[in-house]
Amino acid sequence: MPAPSELFVLGVWGLIFLVFIIKLFASIRLVPTKSAYIVERLGKYYTTLDAGFHALIPFIDKVAYIHDLKEESIDVPPQECFSRDEVNVTVDGVIYISVIDPVKASYGIVDYRFAAMQLAQTTTRSVIGTLDLDRTFEERDLISAKVVEVLDAAGESWGIRVHRYEIKNLTPPYTVKNAMEMQVNAERERRAVLAKSEGDKQAKINRSEGVKMEVINLSEGEMQKQINEAEGKAEEILTIANATAESIEKLASVIKEPGGENALRMQLGEQYLRNLQGLDKDSTRIVLPSNMTDFHQWMRNIGLDAK
Structure with a gap:
């Protein structure tokens, strides 16, 4: 029977062997497509693992960061912004980004997602501050383009690319919203009245044109009638004159x-x-x-x- 000291030593060696086996299996990495693993060797950046099979050195190499290279969306929480005419509006949106440099995304910034969200909020506030309330609803593309421009400039050092930024909701205060609805209704009623007046005007013009054409047609008809009657009378007089002349000639020939x-x-x-x-x-x-x-x-x- 082994001595207690020998059993202790065997137990220690068995534990070491078990840990080694676990680390050995853990050092085998299967990287999926559109993913990147950042490997550190003894605490220092060593390499980036692309998609496929990779084997690391146990106890020396470690996967420090895992990045998904596919495009992802990040919701920007609602925030209050003031327009140039000092109207408070609530704005929220969504950012679409992807990692293009896993090393910079790991060591260039602590959390690129949170940083992009914060930068999008501050840029949105600054852009809306230069616009009147009415223009903020019309210039969504301008706001989105400005946010993308600023995020792209910062994303070069963060290892990310911002594809687009979309404003989901732009909500004014309740009182302002009611005032805007009343303004829209008034404008709609004004257009309806204008359209009705234009229709009445056109109808009167059409009726007057019809009366005018009728009078012209009647006058032309009366004129043509008188011309025809005059021509008929002239033809009748000419015929009578010819007949009279002919009868006189015959009478003169008979008298002779x-x-x-x-x-x-x-x-x-x-x-x-x-x-x-x-x-x-x-x-x-x-x-x-x-x-x-x-x-x-x-x-x-x-x-x-x-x-």
């Missing part, structure tokens, strides 16, 4: 023939008698010359002398 003048006197005498008969159409009386037997007197009454 033998016996034509006597025939003309007979025809005029008949026409004279018909005219005398038509002097009193409403009665049965017939107006005759005083001397029915004096044919030559008839001819002289109608302007012709009987030969």
Whole structure:
């Protein structure tokens, strides 16, 4: 049977062996994709382990920092900011960053996440302080761009890259919010009244244009009617004149023939008698010359002398 001292020594060696085995297994590192392990040897930076299998020296090498190289988002807590017109607004946002230099991210700053969040808050306050309240709602892109610019400048020494900064909420005080809502409603009502007045104006213009076109069309129609009537009368007069001239020419040619003048006197005498008969159409009386037997007197009454 071993002595107690020997059992103690065996126990100590067994414990040392067990610790060595544990450290040996702990020195084997499997680094996942998009990750970086910072290894220190005897307390000093030694190397950076990329994705894959790595074996370290037990008791000498130690993984001091583990960094995720994927892009991550950091919420910026709400904070109160004062605009240039001294209105208090509450602003919160989110930062999207990624580690590009694991060594600087480990030794350049204690906590790059907290530092980026604090710098984003201070930059947001300074930018909003240069803007009026109305512009803060319109210039979100300007605020985001300024925060990204400042964080990028600081991130070079921190080993990080700021991809973008987004403002999630920009909340004014309740009283200011109500005033803004009343202003928006008033502007909306003003636009509605303006649109209605423009519609009424256009409707009146359209109606007046319609009346104007109607009057023009009527006047043009009346003018064309009068032109047509005048042309018709002129055509009628011309036709009558041509017919009269033609009849006179025929009458003159007939008179020149033998016996034509006597025939003309007979025809005029008949026409004279018909005219005398038509002097009193409403009665049965017939107006005759005083001397029915004096044919030559008839001819002289109608302007012709009987030969």
